[in-house]
Amino acid sequence: MSNKKRLKPIQLPHLIQGSEEWHQFRSLGLGSSDAGVISGLMPEAWDGFYSLKLQRVQGVKKYFSPEKELVIQRGQDMEEEARQAYMEVSGIKVEPACFIHPEREWQRASLDGIDAAWETILEIKCSGEKVYNKVAIDLKIPNYYIAQMMHQLATVPTAKRAHFWMYDDIRGGVLMELLPDPDFINELVEREAWFWKALKENRRIYSGMLGTPIKIKHDYKVLYNSEQEKLDAMKPEGAEPQTEPTQQDLYDSEAMTEV
Secondary structure, eight states: OOTGGGOOOEEEOOOOTTSHHHHHHHHTSBOHHHHHHHTTOSOTTTOOHHHHHHHHHTOOOOOOOHHHHHHHHHHHHHHHHHHHHHHHHHOOOOEEEEEEOSSOTTBEEEEEEEOTTSOEEEEEEOOOHHHHHHHHTSOOOOHHHHHHHHHHHHHSTTOOEEEEEEEETTTEEEEEEEOOOHHHHHHHHHHHHHHHHHHHTTOOOOTTTTOSOOOOOOOEEEEEEHHHHHHHHHSOTTOOOOOOOOHHHHHHHHHHTOO
C-alpha cells in the first residue's frame, strides 16, 4: 500500500446542507454531486457538462420540476431518520462530516456519515419509487451514484469502503457495500483536475470533451435488504427453495403443450 493511501484528509466542522457556510465550502472545489457529470455517467437529460460549468461559474441554479423538488426535500427531511436506521442495521456509528483531500484542496466531500476510524463512508438516498425499486429489486446502484461514492473514497484516502443506504420510511432500506476501484478513481481524479483548472481559467467547456464514460466494475454486494426479508417471511414453513428450470424441464413442458 502506498503512503498516499494512508494520508489523512482535512476534516471541517459539520456544515448544514443548504446553509451559507455549506455553499461557500462547495464553491471552493468540486464535490461528489459533480462526479456524476464529470465521469460521464449522469444521464444527459438530467444534467450536462456545460450546465455544470454554468452552475459553477455563473451561479446558475439547477432547475428541478416541482415534483422533483418535493422528492429532494423529502430526502433532506428524512436524512437523520435514515442515518439512525442505518446504524441500527449495520451496527456502525457514523456522523455527518465535511472533508478536503490532503493534497488536492479543490477536492471536497460533504458526507452523510463516516465512522470514527474514517474507514466507512455512508451515502444516504431517499429516492422515489422508481430508483428505490432499481436498488431493492434489481439490486443495482445507479451508475451516477457510484461516481459520487468513488469521489468520496478518493477524497478520504483512509476510507476502505462506502456504504450505500437506500431508505424509505415505509418500505425499509437496502444496504450495499462498494469497494474502491483504483482505476476508476484515478481516471475520475484526472478528469476532475482538468475540469477544475478549466473552470479557473474560464476556458470553453462542452459535453463530450473528456471522452467516453468511465467504465464501472460494479464491485459491490448487498449487506441488507428489507424487501428480501419481507419475501422470506411470506414463504410457508418448509417450502422448497425456488430453482431455475433445467433444459429437461423446459423440454417436458413444451412437449406437454404440443397439439
